[in-house]
Amino acid sequence: MPEITLHQQVFAFVTALVIFAFIVELVRRRRLREEYSWLWLLTGAAMLVMVVWYRALLFVTAVIGAMSPVTTLMLFSLLFLLAIAIHYSIIVSRLTVQVKNLAQELALLAAERERGTAADHRAR
Amino acid sequence: MPRDPITIIVGVRTRRYPQSSGRRTGRADRPLILIPAFNEAANIEAVLARIHQATPAHPVLIVDDGSTDDTAARARTAGAGVIRLPFNLGYGVALQTGYKYALRHGHDCVVQLDADGQHEPGDIPALLAPIAAAEADVVVGSRFMVPGGYRSGAVRRLGMVVFGALAFWLTGRRFSDVTSGFQALGADVLRFFSDDRYPPDYPDADVLIMLNRAGFRIHELPVRMYARHGGRSQHAGLLRPAYYVFKMLLSVLLTPLRQEAFKRQGA
Numbered sequence: 001m002p003e004i005t006l007h008q009q010v011f012a013f014v015t016a017l018v019i020f021a022f023i024v025e026l027v028r029r030r031r032l033r034e035e036y037s038w039l040w041l042l043t044g045a046a047m048l049v050m051v052v053w054y055r056a057l058l059f060v061t062a063v064i065g066a067m068s069p070v071t072t073l074m075l076f077s078l079l080f081l082l083a084i085a086i087h088y089s090i091i092v093s094r095l096t097v098q099v100k101n102l103a104q105e106l107a108l109l110a111a112e113r114e115r116g117t118a119a120d121h122r123a124r
Numbered sequence: 125m126p127r128d129p130i131t132i133i134v135g136v137r138t139r140r141y142p143q144s145s146g147r148r149t150g151r152a153d154r155p156l157i158l159i160p161a162f163n164e165a166a167n168i169e170a171v172l173a174r175i176h177q178a179t180p181a182h183p184v185l186i187v188d189d190g191s192t193d194d195t196a197a198r199a200r201t202a203g204a205g206v207i208r209l210p211f212n213l214g215y216g217v218a219l220q221t222g223y224k225y226a227l228r229h230g231h232d233c234v235v236q237l238d239a240d241g242q243h244e245p246g247d248i249p250a251l252l253a254p255i256a257a258a259e260a261d262v263v264v265g266s267r268f269m270v271p272g273g274y275r276s277g278a279v280r281r282l283g284m285v286v287f288g289a290l291a292f293w294l295t296g297r298r299f300s301d302v303t304s305g306f307q308a309l310g311a312d313v314l315r316f317f318s319d320d321r322y323p324p325d326y327p328d329a330d331v332l333i334m335l336n337r338a339g340f341r342i343h344e345l346p347v348r349m350y351a352r353h354g355g356r357s358q359h360a361g362l363l364r365p366a367y368y369v370f371k372m373l374l375s376v377l378l379t380p381l382r383q384e385a386f387k388r389q390g391a
Contacts, residue, residue, distance in 0.1 A: 097320050103210050104221045107187075108228065111207045 004054050004069075012051040020044035039087050043080045151311065152256035156231040157184040157248065159204075160218035161239035165193040171241045172202040178245035185225060186239070189218040195239075215305075216327045223314045223322075235308045243306040244348040251308035254343050261313050261340040264299070264332070265306035265347030283369060287329040290376050295336040299344065302329040306347055313340060321382075323375060326368055330375035337379065 023040045026032035032040075050057045050073070061072040157175060161168060168186070175184055186199040190212035200206050207221060219236060226234050233255050237243040247265060254260035287302050309317070316338060323330060335342055 096324075100213055100217055100324060101320075103213055104217065104224060107207045107209045107221055108225055111205070111225070 009051060009054070013048070016044065016047035016051050020048055036087075036091065039080075039084055043084070046076070046080075151232040151258075152252045152308075154231045155182050155233045155235055155252055155308075156222070156226045156229075157182050158187065158219065158222035158226065158234050158236040159184065159239045160187045160189055160215055160222065160236070161191065161195050161199070162189040162212060162215075162218070163191045163193050163195060164239035165191070165195045165198055167241045168195055168199050168239055169202050171237075171239055171245075172199060172204055174241075175237075175245040175248075176203070179248050182235075182248075185222055187218040187222045187225075189213060189215070214325045216322060216324045219327065220317060220322050220324075223309075223317050227311070227314050227318060231314075232311045233309060234314060236305065238305045242350050244350070247306070247345075247347040248308075250345055251306070251347070254345075255308050255310045259341070260343040261310045262332075262335055262342045263308040264301065264304050264342060264344045265349075266299075266301035266304055266344045267347060267349035268300045269344065269346035279365065283365075287372060287376065290373075291329050291333055294333050294376065294380055297336070299329070299332055299342075301344065302332055304347075306349070316340070326372065329372060330379055333376060333379045 020041070023032065023037060023044055027034055027037045027041075057069050057072060061069050064072065064075070066072045066075070157179065159168075159171070164171075172184060184204040186196070186204050186206045188196040188199070188206060188208045190209050196206045196208050207225060209218065209221060222236070223234060233252065235248050235251055237245070237248075243265065251263045251265055254263050284301070284303055288299055291297075291299050291302055313335065316335070317331075321334070332342060
């Protein structure tokens with residue numbers, strides 16, 4: 001089994017920590033809504049765990065039958081990115097429906113108001 | 125099952141959705157004529173004049189789907205009611221806006237036709253009749269039931285054949301024209317369509333399959349159709365037809381996988 005050097009581990013740990021802290025900070029400042037942050041937090045947490053507990057990474061590597069931990073990391077980074085992209089598609093789809101309904105409501109209300117003002121003019 | 129040259133009535137085939145078996149009261153006392161329009165300033169006045177000639181008593185509503193020309197102003201001057209969507213949202217969204225309007229203003233049915241003048245307003249009473257008589261929930265005006273009535277391009281004809289075959293496979297009944305925008309809809313269908321399940325872009329074969337599965341009675345009647353006069357069709361270009369085919373295939377094939385129960389009022 002390949003070993004990780006302390007140098008590599010420190011760098012990976014700092015990177016993972018910065019990313020995790022950045023996401024938490026975004027949520028704290030309400031720049032990122034809680035409901036959209038969970039996938040990112042999950043990703044950040046997984047990164048931290050893998051760095052700190054290197055045996056876990058080796059174990060996952062063995063489980064999925066990969067040759068080296070690097071493969072495992074690459075594979076899971078891609079999977080996480082894919083998950084995040086799908087997550088966004090879902091959110092965008094939902095927003096599209098909401099925008100559609102809002103636009104319709106706006107148009108209907110505007111037409112009603114127009115009719116109302118026209119009736120007012122006639123009454124005068 | 126009645127099957128004469130004028131009306132082909134195919135009964136309900138209910139799968140999975142048990143519907144009301146009780147008597148339904150058909151009503152078409154307050155029809156609304158609904159026209160979705162996107163940049164149809166060139167055609168709209170002529171279309172409105174022909175509608176007024178054919179059915180002067182029925183109110184007409186134009187849903188202007190974010191036109192950049194003066195479609196809305198011309199329609200208003202011609203005496204039609206106009207709803208303006210703030211930006212272009214697609215044919216299906218424009219139609220659905222009209223359905224929502226109809227329900228809120230107490231209309232018990234809608235006749236929809238296109239703003240480009242390809243549909244004959246003289247056929248409106250015929251489309252309304254089965255709804256008024258409570259024989260149908262949806263009446264589709266078919267251009268292909270008229271012998272030699274309508275000619276279209278080879279590609280479009282192929283598409284219609286393919287989607288017609290898919291619709292037959294999924295519903296067990298023949299639709300002669302799955303892309304017709306000339307339809308009459310009863311109040312139950314308006315309610316069914318006012319939900320988010322209604323497709324925003326091209327409501328064609330998928331919607332008919334959805335209606336059939338939900339237990340609505342669909343009739344087809346022969347109508348006259350003309351080639352459009354001016355302006356631009358929503359199916360123009362090269363990429364859009366390709367996207368249409370993809371979207372419709374996906375939508376048609378997913379329809380049977382969706383559980384969409386719908387309760388009729390009084391059911």
